[in-house]
Amino acid sequence: MLTPTAAARADSGGGGGSDIPVLTDERGRALTLRGWNVEDKAGRGEQALAAVTERHFRDMRAQGFNFARLLVFWDDLEPRPGAYSQPYLRKIERVLDWAEKHDVQVLIDSHQDVFGPAFGHRGVPAWATRTDGLPFTPHPDDWFAEYFEPAVQRAFTHLYEDEDLRRAQERMWRVLADRFEHHPAVLGYDLINEPMGELREGEDLPTAARRIERDHLTPMYNRLADAVRSVDPGTWIFVEPTPIVGEGVPTGLGRIEDPKVVYAPHFYNTAMEAGADYDPAAGWIETYERAVTRYPKEYGVPVVVGEWGPLNNSLPNMNHFYRDAMASLGRYGSGWAGYVWCYGGGYCAVDGSGAFRTNKELTAQPYAEAVAGTVRSSSYDPDAGVYRLEYDSGRRGSRWTVLSLPPGPWTVEAGGGTVVVREAAGRASLLAAPAARVTVTVTRG
Numbered sequence: 001m002l003t004p005t006a007a008a009r010a011d012s013g014g015g016g017g018s019d020i021p022v023l024t025d026e027r028g029r030a031l032t033l034r035g036w037n038v039e040d041k042a043g044r045g046e047q048a049l050a051a052v053t054e055r056h057f058r059d060m061r062a063q064g065f066n067f068a069r070l071l072v073f074w075d076d077l078e079p080r081p082g083a084y085s086q087p088y089l090r091k092i093e094r095v096l097d098w099a100e101k102h103d104v105q106v107l108i109d110s111h112q113d114v115f116g117p118a119f120g121h122r123g124v125p126a127w128a129t130r131t132d133g134l135p136f137t138p139h140p141d142d143w144f145a146e147y148f149e150p151a152v153q154r155a156f157t158h159l160y161e162d163e164d165l166r167r168a169q170e171r172m173w174r175v176l177a178d179r180f181e182h183h184p185a186v187l188g189y190d191l192i193n194e195p196m197g198e199l200r201e202g203e204d205l206p207t208a209a210r211r212i213e214r215d216h217l218t219p220m221y222n223r224l225a226d227a228v229r230s231v232d233p234g235t236w237i238f239v240e241p242t243p244i245v246g247e248g249v250p251t252g253l254g255r256i257e258d259p260k261v262v263y264a265p266h267f268y269n270t271a272m273e274a275g276a277d278y279d280p281a282a283g284w285i286e287t288y289e290r291a292v293t294r295y296p297k298e299y300g301v302p303v304v305v306g307e308w309g310p311l312n313n314s315l316p317n318m319n320h321f322y323r324d325a326m327a328s329l330g331r332y333g334s335g336w337a338g339y340v341w342c343y344g345g346g347y348c349a350v351d352g353s354g355a356f357r358t359n360k361e362l363t364a365q366p367y368a369e370a371v372a373g374t375v376r377s378s379s380y381d382p383d384a385g386v387y388r389l390e391y392d393s394g395r396r397g398s399r400w401t402v403l404s405l406p407p408g409p410w411t412v413e414a415g416g417g418t419v420v421v422r423e424a425a426g427r428a429s430l431l432a433a434p435a436a437r438v439t440v441t442v443t444r445g
Contacts, residue, residue, distance in 0.1 A: 019297045022375070023236075023262070023304070023334040027398035029370040030391075033105065033187070033304055033335025034363075034404075035060060035067030036349055038095075039342075041113075041122055048076045049091045056341055057102040059354050063364045064406040064426060068104050069190065069306055069337040070095060071111040074172055075125040081168065084175050093183070100185040107238060107337070108176060109190035109306070114146045115155045121146075123193075128165055130158040144273075153198035160197070160216040169220075170227035181232040188236030190264060190306060191224045194243045209244035210252030217241070218254035225258040238264040240306065241295070246270065248287035250294045261301045265292050267308035267325070267336075275312055278321035285328050293332050305329060305336040311347055314358040322362040323382060330378065338363055364406040366442045372399045372432065385444030393417070393432040403428040403442065411443045 023031040040051035052070075060068065076088050092108070099106045112123025119129075119136055121143075136151035146152060159165050173191070180186050197212035199205070221239045228237060237258055241251035246268045269284050296303045308325065310318065329336050338360075342348040349360050356364070365380045366387035373393040380387045393399060393416075403412065405426055412421055412428045417436030422429045432438045 020293065020332055021296070021300055021302050023302045025370060027372070028394060028396075029372050029398055029401070030368075030375050031334060031370055032367050033067035033337075034367060035065040035069070035104065035335075036338045036341035037069045037071065037109075037307060039071040039111075039340055041071070044076060045079075046087070048073075048088055049095060051342075052095050054098040054101070057098045057104045059350070060341055061102040061104055062407065062426065063356075064366075064404040065364075066104055066369055066404060067107070067187070067335055067337060068099060068341070069107045069109050070099075071109050071193075072176070073111055073122045074128075074169075075117050075122060077175070078125055078168075078172055081127055082171075084172075089175075089179055092180070096180065096183050096185045100183070104185065105187040106185045107188050107190055107304075107306070108180065108186060109193055109238075110173070110176075111193040112195075113193075114143060115152050118155070119146060119149075119152055124155070124159060128159070128168055129155050130162070130165075131155055147196045148199070153196070156196055156216075157198045160220055166220075166223060170223060173224050173227045174231050177228045177235070178231040181235060186235060188238050188262060189228060190238040190240065191221055193240065193306075194266065195220075195240060196242055205244060206247070206249045209242045209249060213241055213252040214254055218256070221253075221256050222258075225256060225261075229258065234260065236260050236262050238262045238304065238306065240264050240266070243268065245292060246288065248284070248291045250291045253295060255299055261299075262334075263296045263299075263301050263303050264306040265303070267292075267305050267329070269310075272310045272312075272321075277315040278310070278317040278324075280317065280320055280324065285324050289328050289332065296332075303333040305333055307339040308336060309338045309340075309347060309349075309360075313360055318359045319362070322359050326362060326365065326380075326382075330380075366403060366405050366410065368401060368440075369404045370400075370402045372397070372401045373438070376437075387440075387442040389438075389440040389442075391438050391440075393434060393436045393438055395434050399431055399434065401430040401432065401438075401440075403430070403440070405442065409445055411445075412440065413443075414438060414440045 038052055038056050040049045043050045078084055113121040116123035118126045131151035131154050134150035134154050136149045139145040197216055199208040225237050241253050245265045340347050343352050350356055368389050371391050373391045376390045378389050414421055414430050416438040417433035420431040
């Protein structure tokens with residue numbers, strides 16, 4: 001069972017990570033999660049999750065990734081009120097079994113895009129969609145604009161406020177948590193993807209986002225957390241702000257009354273999503289970082305970024321973007337899931353042969369999957385190909401620290417007290433003396 005810790009992350013490079021707790025495992029080791037979203041948005045019914053294969057997890061692990069955010073859909077799980085699809089639950093379990101086989105930890109994400117199938121997308125079932133007859137106009141060239149259609153906004157309001165829909169969402173989560181509580185691959189539950197809500201007349205978007213987060217998302221997350229805890233006492237619960245956080249707007253989300261909460265914002269820039277190149281001088285990453293670290297500092301919860309990565313990764317400044325983004329994510333978070341591990345174009349991490357698409361190879365870096373102690377600093381220089389880790393080993397519990405290494409030749413050196421290094425394909429394990437200051441250097445070539 002994973003438990004939160006108040007142990008400080010004292011990463012070099014700034015960013016405020018030292019005030020943010022880290023994830024720990026059942027042995028007290030500080031965890032870092034790095035991986036990708038895994039999805040099948042097209043498959044429904046008998047074809048649900050057909051596009052997700054064992055290859056996804058085998059290939060991710062071979063590149064050093066240990067984490068997957070698996071998209072599941074309420075409309076597939078409960079196609080009719082109270083009728084939960086056992087075949088769909090078995091399909092999810094098959095995917096989790098593949099993840100376990102390849103040592104990948106999974107976050108089960110209750111995903112919605114533009115609310116659900118009533119508006120041509122996936123997520124909340126049509127039977128749970130109430131619009132009061134308000135209009136909806138599709139925006140095929142800008143799907144995110146559909147969130148601001150009156151019918152979609154009203155549907156969110158009903159989900160948050162109607163007692164029967166609240167109970168239905170709670171039951172759905174009890175079904176998922178009860179089924180997968182004991183699966184060894186399951187790390188946590190992401191209660192709803194990119195929640196939105198209804199704007200009031202005269203209200204600007206940042207003000208609306210903070211109000212929705214305060215008045216709707218906070219009580220919803222507390223209700224859903226209680227539902228999960230009625231069947232699963234120990235798995236991490238991930239909560240998201242609205243996507244407006246990507247504009248550098250601090251969340252209005254309040255306290256979630258649960259001891260194992262993870263803050264799980266997404267890391268997207270509106271201009272880049274619309275096709276613009278990265279502008280290093282605009283200060284977007286710095287603004288985002290200041291905004292996104294405010295909530296975990298205030299409420300003492302870890303951070304795992306649930307989605308990130310631009311659509312067009314081959315523009316002139318994208319190499320610069322990936323370097324800046326990776327450095328930023330490492331300053332304050334316990335991990336991330338890029339969007340998305342698939343084999344092709346668009347957002348896909350790799351092409352049909354499994355080779356990284358342009359610049360996405362920069363996401364495959366050495367990192368410490370589990371540190372037996374308190375991390376003092378952790379950094380990677382992609383130009384030099386050098387990863388450095390410094391930590392104070394613990395006095396009790398497991399003393400094995402595990403490093404993840406991407407494919408290629410790497411040299412691992414460690415010092416500080418008695419340190420034993422064991423190397424295997426894609427991994428290095430270190431055993432340090434108790435209460436020692438340990439320094440680790442991993443060098444490419």
